[in-house]
Amino acid sequence: WFVELGVSGTPTVFAAFMGVFLAYSLAMARLVAAGGVYVPDVSLSPRDLVTGLVGAARLSPGSLTAMALVQGPFVRIYKLNLLHFFLNDLKIIHAARLPARFAVTCLWAALALMVAIVPWVILHYAYRDGSLNFDVWLFRDAGDVEFGQLAYSLGAPEAPMAYLPSGLAFGGAVMAALTWLNARFIWWSISPIGFVLGGTWGLGQRMWASAFIAWLVVVALRRIGGLRLYRTVRPMFLGMVIGHLVMMGFRSLFDPVLGLRMHLAAWE
Numbered sequence: 001w002f003v004e005l006g007v008s009g010t011p012t013v014f015a016a017f018m019g020v021f022l023a024y025s026l027a028m029a030r031l032v033a034a035g036g037v038y039v040p041d042v043s044l045s046p047r048d049l050v051t052g053l054v055g056a057a058r059l060s061p062g063s064l065t066a067m068a069l070v071q072g073p074f075v076r077i078y079k080l081n082l083l084h085f086f087l088n089d090l091k092i093i094h095a096a097r098l099p100a101r102f103a104v105t106c107l108w109a110a111l112a113l114m115v116a117i118v119p120w121v122i123l124h125y126a127y128r129d130g131s132l133n134f135d136v137w138l139f140r141d142a143g144d145v146e147f148g149q150l151a152y153s154l155g156a157p158e159a160p161m162a163y164l165p166s167g168l169a170f171g172g173a174v175m176a177a178l179t180w181l182n183a184r185f186i187w188w189s190i191s192p193i194g195f196v197l198g199g200t201w202g203l204g205q206r207m208w209a210s211a212f213i214a215w216l217v218v219v220a221l222r223r224i225g226g227l228r229l230y231r232t233v234r235p236m237f238l239g240m241v242i243g244h245l246v247m248m249g250f251r252s253l254f255d256p257v258l259g260l261r262m263h264l265a266a267w268e
Helices: 009-035 044-053 063-073 084-096 098-130 136-155 162-182 190-197 201-258
Strands: none
Touching: 009 044, 009 063, 009 084, 009 190, 044 063, 044 162, 063 136, 084 098, 162 190
């Protein structure tokens, strides 16, 4: 279908798009492994970055269409990116000293089951209960966003963003400086991860209040009892997180059998 869209003549566009996606994936994997962020996201999608640098007018309709088709299911919903989940799982496996071959086999088995079962479950409940009652973003908004943007680019192609190259250079310089300060000086307490997450949707809509409360609790524990008290209390908070995940897992199994419906907030 890439040949039918005319992308065969513009492989550079597709390579640039996938290169940006790979860089984003590696950065998000680092955020998950080092910062404990469950749902990372970026402020500028690969498609927006490519068109912002060269302009939509310089890209063929086939290239713009291919980017819209790939970005919708594979790029836009960043929490579905498997790389950061796999790397975080490998980190846990290493810390727990589990057999590496067995753990990797389980990861691949889980991936195979997900690919084999989840699409059929989604389609079944979408047809039975109505797709918009099941997932508004998946069945309506995602298509409107991607193909609405495609239609706009085809009808009135966007010009290159004049500030984007300098913005990328400045952001990279700031990130490099923060990373160097964080690694060089013990007294420097500002993590470079905060700079990356500062402008993202996830932090503004989902995480800032929880992160602020957690920071206050950690500061209070260290002020009162030092690292000893912090290490003593830490398992309790980990238990609260594990308990929440276990209960949600049980509910996902038993609620459909009992005819109940889980009321989850967006992106939970």
